[in-house]
Amino acid sequence: MTTTKPYAVTFVCLGNICRSPLGEGIFKKLVKEAGREEEFHIESAGLGGWHVGETPDSRSQIVARQHGISLDSTAQQFRARDLERFDLILALDEDIYHGLLRMAGNGPAREKIHLLREADPQARGNLEVPDPYYGDLNDFETVYQMVERSCQGWLERLK
Ligand code: 4NP
Numbered sequence: 001m002t003t004t005k006p007y008a009v010t011f012v013c014l015g016n017i018c019r020s021p022l023g024e025g026i027f028k029k030l031v032k033e034a035g036r037e038e039e040f041h042i043e044s045a046g047l048g049g050w051h052v053g054e055t056p057d058s059r060s061q062i063v064a065r066q067h068g069i070s071l072d073s074t075a076q077q078f079r080a081r082d083l084e085r086f087d088l089i090l091a092l093d094e095d096i097y098h099g100l101l102r103m104a105g106n107g108p109a110r111e112k113i114h115l116l117r118e119a120d121p122q123a124r125g126n127l128e129v130p131d132p133y134y135g136d137l138n139d140f141e142t143v144y145q146m147v148e149r150s151c152q153g154w155l156e157r158l159k
Pocket residue numbers: 013014015016017018019020046050131132133
């Protein structure tokens with residue numbers, strides 16, 4: 001019997017409490033629905049460390065629950081060693097994307113780093129998932145929709 005290592009994917013935002021936990025939760029749900037759980041290892045992280053150890057923002061939890069998802073991540077900071085640990089590193093916005101590229105320097109991990117919304121068919125050139133931290137539940141729902149479309153797109157690409 002041969003065992004293949006799961007393809008490791010992480011979602012990265014700033015605090016790992018609003019946007020990237022939604023990425024992790026939505027992608028896990030889609031992977032499960034597709035019967036592909038054995039193919040993937042899925043996490044999320046933040047470039048900043050202020051919220052390490054916290055559960056997701058209550059507004060992300062509410063919106064996720066409205067879509068039948070229970071978020072189970074605990075905030076962690078993205079570290080240089082994670083550049084090796086993951087096969088695909090999905091940045092939620094341009095600042096994060098460039099921060100990750102700086103961290104990777106000229107190393108081989110550069111090619112693993114992408115903007116999440118590259119796979120959103122409705123992105124129309126805007127590849128950012130806006131930070132909803134100072135927004136309301138509607139902003140979190142908008143984030144949810146963008147992240148869900150993008151996750152569907154990535155799951156399709158990763159066949
Ligand atoms: P996130 O949102 O990056 O989507 O988790 C934020 C959460 C916290 C902060 C900024 C953005 N903050 O500045 O504390």
